[in-house]
Amino acid sequence: MKVGFVQNNPKFGETEANLEQIKTLWGNLSAELIVLPELFATGYQFNSKHEAKELAEPIPEGPTTQKLISWAKETGSSIIAGIAECDGENLFNSAVIISPNGYIGTYRKAHVFDTENRFFSQGNLPLQVFELGGIRVGVMICFDWRFPETARTLALKGADIIAHPSNLVLPHCPDAMITRCLENRVFAITVDRVGSENRVDGEELSFIGKSQVVSPEGDILYRASEKEEEASVVEIDIDLSRKKKINSKNDLFEGRRLDLYELN
Amino acid sequence: MKVGFVQNNPKFGETEANLEQIKTLWGNLSAELIVLPELFATGYQFNSKHEAKELAEPIPEGPTTQKLISWAKETGSSIIAGIAECDGENLFNSAVIISPNGYIGTYRKAHVFDTENRFFSQGNLPLQVFELGGIRVGVMICFDWRFPETARTLALKGADIIAHPSNLVLPHCPDAMITRCLENRVFAITVDRVGSENRVDGEELSFIGKSQVVSPEGDILYRASEKEEEASVVEIDIDLSRKKKINSKNDLFEGRRLDLYELN
Numbered sequence: 207m208k209v210g211f212v213q214n215n216p217k218f219g220e221t222e223a224n225l226e227q228i229k230t231l232w233g234n235l236s237a238e239l240i241v242l243p244e245l246f247a248t249g250y251q252f253n254s255k256h257e258a259k260e261l262a263e264p265i266p267e268g269p270t271t272q273k274l275i276s277w278a279k280e281t282g283s284s285i286i287a288g289i290a291e292c293d294g295e296n297l298f299n300s301a302v303i304i305s306p307n308g309y310i311g312t313y314r315k316a317h318v319f320d321t322e323n324r325f326f327s328q329g330n331l332p333l334q335v336f337e338l339g340g341i342r343v344g345v346m347i348c349f350d351w352r353f354p355e356t357a358r359t360l361a362l363k364g365a366d367i368i369a370h371p372s373n374l375v376l377p378h379c380p381d382a383m384i385t386r387c388l389e390n391r392v393f394a395i396t397v398d399r400v401g402s403e404n405r406v407d408g409e410e411l412s413f414i415g416k417s418q419v420v421s422p423e424g425d426i427l428y429r430a431s432e433k434e435e436e437a438s439v440v441e442i443d444i445d446l447s448r449k450k451k452i453n454s455k456n457d458l459f460e461g462r463r464l465d466l467y468e469l470n
Numbered sequence: 471m472k473v474g475f476v477q478n479n480p481k482f483g484e485t486e487a488n489l490e491q492i493k494t495l496w497g498n499l500s501a502e503l504i505v506l507p508e509l510f511a512t513g514y515q516f517n518s519k520h521e522a523k524e525l526a527e528p529i530p531e532g533p534t535t536q537k538l539i540s541w542a543k544e545t546g547s548s549i550i551a552g553i554a555e556c557d558g559e560n561l562f563n564s565a566v567i568i569s570p571n572g573y574i575g576t577y578r579k580a581h582v583f584d585t586e587n588r589f590f591s592q593g594n595l596p597l598q599v600f601e602l603g604g605i606r607v608g609v610m611i612c613f614d615w616r617f618p619e620t621a622r623t624l625a626l627k628g629a630d631i632i633a634h635p636s637n638l639v640l641p642h643c644p645d646a647m648i649t650r651c652l653e654n655r656v657f658a659i660t661v662d663r664v665g666s667e668n669r670v671d672g673e674e675l676s677f678i679g680k681s682q683v684v685s686p687e688g689d690i691l692y693r694a695s696e697k698e699e700e701a702s703v704v705e706i707d708i709d710l711s712r713k714k715k716i717n718s719k720n721d722l723f724e725g726r727r728l729d730l731y732e733l734n
Contacts, residue, residue: 316727317725318719319720320717320718320719320720321719328727329727329730332730333732349720352652352653353722353725353726354619354622354653355618355726355727355731356731358618358619359730359731359733362733378648378652381645381648381649382648382652382653384642384645384646385642385645385649388616388642388646389616389646454584455582455583455585456581456583458616461581461617463580463581463592463593463617463619463620466580466593466596466597466623467619467620467622467733468597468623468626469622469623469733
């Protein structure tokens, strides 16, 4: 099967233009699953909760989700994309999960990073695996990577692929996701943006690009550039993620020592 | 404080010569903690359980542990070292923990790798943190790295440093230990051997060296060569491992979403 992503450079607050640019970058690429970055349509650095609220949208009624639903129908691709979500007075840093048949579900970022806490509430939905055309896709967002329990929970729930919309400013995540794949024997599609924003107190945030697809064996199947917008598709063998046995004696799930772990 | 390691190339079955060679490599290096590889005194590839039993020793009565106890007294260093342990009829792939005042404790490898299962029983002792001169050291052995719960348990139990005797034949561990340090904000001292063994069914095992000390910020403070024996010492600031907060909003322990993780 084919999976892919679009790595964009959104203009802050220009949702419509950003959606158009995604579609331009996407072009005619064909894949069963396309992942877009965290907050791909709005940009990242809100100045105030008021501003975040103005740009956030309800899911699935909002125009960004509706546009993604129409693209999924049109292209035959499932889409997972990061969206600023409003739910009454609460805002969430969310991802929508959409199949060619329509809206499937939402994930709300569980580990909200740094200044995002000014706007976004902590995610209050379970870590979930979504069935998309026979493929099981777990979803987490950006900083969720730092907590091994996130990917572990998704893998134990049966994820073949972890879809991971991101806006990375620190350098470690792309290589750390190799560890996440090795320890869980899953694919991971980490999708970042490029460019920079300079909207709050003169604090410039630069995003590191390097969107990537990593295999259950820890191989980087594709890694994008640090600076350029692009869309890419990779062929993957989903069966690899369903074998948790790495030799005749060691199964990465059955070999867990629940009798020895103390994780609370 | 100073921590260090000896990366050796043991001759299979020649315990006395291997101990002498460790002492030669160690030389006059001074450190509060010295870590040695997994099975550093015996070599790795036993031909039969009988052969493993011949080379295994009781802890702490055995001559290898006694020698390490005498070195710790003599040098003022705590020592953590991998030993083939016999306990009645059972063999364990173990590590001894020794302070300048004597024997402190034992850890038995929890996740036994591949053909080791022919000889060694699964570890039956808790994942533990040992207090060594005010420093809290958690111990795990080689393949334990692959299971994020191991280092996580040690970190949650208060480890400042993870001492990690290893015999690495696969390429991924050294980089994956950077992730272990980042996710737990601990130091990790992974100590490997070099050279190769060709003892079982003509199967040659080559060990990748690259013993290393990694900081809680994911920096490789020192990484040894792939081929050469050596001893090295690194200065570390232990306070780094005691701050789990990475910015004003995110504490890596307090920020865990135990309400969302499903790990059983």
